[in-house]
Amino acid sequence: MTLSSENNAAENESHLDEVLPVSPELVAEVIYALEIKDKEQLDFLLEPLHSADVADIFEQLDDNDRRLLTSFIGSEMEPDVLSELDDSTLDDVITEMDDEDVARAITQMESDDAVHVLEDMDEEEQRKIIDALPDEDRLVIEEGLSYPEDSAGRLLQRNLVSVPGEWTIGAVIEFFRNDDDLPDDFHEIFVVNPMHHPIGTAALNKIIRSDRDALIKDIMEEDPKLVPVEMDQEEVAYLFRQYDMTSMGVIDNDGRLIGMITVDDVVDVIEEEAEEDLMLMSGIRETDIAESVFEASKNRVIWLIINLATAILASMVIALFDASIQQMVALAVLMPIVASMGGNAGTQTLTVTVRAIATRELTSSNVKRIVFREFSIALVNGIILALIIGVLAWLWFDNMALGGVMGTAMVVNIIMAGLAGILIPIFLDKMDIDPALASSIFVTTITDVIGFFSFLGLAAVVLL
Amino acid sequence: MTLSSENNAAENESHLDEVLPVSPELVAEVIYALEIKDKEQLDFLLEPLHSADVADIFEQLDDNDRRLLTSFIGSEMEPDVLSELDDSTLDDVITEMDDEDVARAITQMESDDAVHVLEDMDEEEQRKIIDALPDEDRLVIEEGLSYPEDSAGRLLQRNLVSVPGEWTIGAVIEFFRNDDDLPDDFHEIFVVNPMHHPIGTAALNKIIRSDRDALIKDIMEEDPKLVPVEMDQEEVAYLFRQYDMTSMGVIDNDGRLIGMITVDDVVDVIEEEAEEDLMLMSGIRETDIAESVFEASKNRVIWLIINLATAILASMVIALFDASIQQMVALAVLMPIVASMGGNAGTQTLTVTVRAIATRELTSSNVKRIVFREFSIALVNGIILALIIGVLAWLWFDNMALGGVMGTAMVVNIIMAGLAGILIPIFLDKMDIDPALASSIFVTTITDVIGFFSFLGLAAVVLL
Known part of the structure; x- marks a missing residue:
């Protein structure tokens, strides 16, 4: 997308507000109804809303109003409101609800939604609610929770329609009409x-359009794409996107069909994973907009302290050259430019690389070519920037040699930034570490240290 | 998602490789077949693949092999291979194909895919291909291209099934069986x-399970959620995600149904928009992994030059205090720490805010609370970091007053960083500018300038 299309997008800003029912005015009315404890008005406001919209209102309220709203409508709320809440709001709401109300809501959800609601609770709370469930639901949910976090097993819904290949279309349609236990x-x-291995899939529109006497196995799509239950959700999302799927079967280790994943859950995964890369690169572990100040502060300060350590490392490089700086204070004025440009160039390469790894555009088939490409870009941009800054430094301090040192240090640092920006995430990925998690700190440490060292070192040798 | 679950994900790394057919070995075999010009072997390798996988192979090849492969299989390729290619590879492939082959492929695509293939071509090429299309296709595609870039109109597929409310289920099913013009x-x-305004939707599974004599209007879901044709694609994606839709009707300005958008296109939009935020924040306009060195360099260097201007601004602040630095060179050693910590803290807040605006978690209902929350986080983290760095600076230079100045400057800069990180994107959003586009440069400029000014200024007053 180009910059100009961004502007197009901005011009149409208002369409969504016309379509979405949750407006600031509605939230204000809900808050007012809570204040005057007008249950009837609350029902009037919330009753027409989709569960996802009610969840949005919960998320917009402050802690106090959220508790109040839960106590007013918690016992009669649509179960899906819970599954639509973000983790931190969900936590607040469930703490306020009666355990039996939570358990009742969970029995009415699809199994994947129920697992989603339960997975982030603390263990004691989770145990209490699971124990309050009917046997059948409890077993399904315990199995769901037994799969690794962020695996296909956590996304799967048990309820699906499977039929033997020998059935006729007519029999399949009769089955649809008469079985009450089908998904909604x-x-x-x-x-x-017969071993319950999936051998094909058939879309409903294909079934409707086929002859009633045909066998389902003759109209099905053969070789269905299947998801192993332990596959990571990011990979599941990749398959849905690659093959434009609306649902996919999930198989256990023996190849038996145990459930399906639907595209609506995958849409959430895609948002979540893209957001995660963005957050990790800025040193934030979770979307923390709904967290308490204490939690958010704790999450972020750890990253800042790590950054402090690397900033001190860079300062120690400067300290090596304190005599040079005292001799020529222009060095202190110019040195942050070299470091900061390297940091920005490195972050550009890093961002492209992290995304290319995540979207599988960077593979072992093209890695050499792409690394060479990044080196070339860094060389070209390094030279352009070196010329600009070299001339500016020369004019500013009326010192041509200083301009030369500045330009040279800039080329060196931008090339190192480019190489660090691509090689570090590739290396981390090889080591099975999420490249987004740790890369930005390594890259900016390298560009700071090399930036200061190359500029001050060259200056000490050439100028003083 | 937490750090520990990241590790879970990494452990399962290999599942996708088992499922996806495009391996480095397959790419190597394709390259070898291209080198020895073995058309039969190429067909043998590519014939079993899904269009999306063939597209992946094109993307993995270098320019030369890509041209070769196009000349070998371009005329007989599945049309959908084109719509699965990334913009830059698509450009290469289409340039190499005969215009008639491109036109023929386009007539076989859904209208949204055809528009996607044509929209990024240069105008002359686009004109030539559109002129080679049959009248009917040409009109549909010209209309598609007339909608703003990244609007619902570009995503819509004309081919859908619509029926009058008075039809019985039986009549609807007969229509499915007998009309050849339905979507695949x-x-x-x-x-x-009768005015072709949509009044409801009915899922196929509901239709199959209903009595054949019932009227479709009695089983349909009323008040369908609809998309105005000019709505921005990011907002369309939001609606799909909010309401777990698999398809949505698109209406023109008179409320008439003119097409539908399906979830597979929306999945691509979600990836694209999340990626765009990530890229914009690092100063990259497009995913450029497939672009030429020249193009990518040009895209990135503009941002670096803007950054250079802001880095010079920060240097000018330092230059104001050159006498102080000459007197006390420790100031030059420590000053980058204050600036860099501010930059990191500001980027954290900025990232959270940009995402919260994009996901509509930050609204005018809660903006005051969230701003106050960010201020509180910045205050807490600023004090923690000020204590750590203050003590370290004191011990390093054996100067308690210097530690005090450092700590004070840190608190000031981190609070300013937090406020800039939330207020600037909110302000840009209000001005209808994408907050991801311009925020990071404003925020780091502010943290650099304030970091250097507060630290050096305080030092000049207190220490010298």
């Missing part, structure tokens, strides 16, 4: 063999 | 009134 909503069915 | 794949149908 489904777009395709799975065809399984 | 659909999950729900639209119910329209």
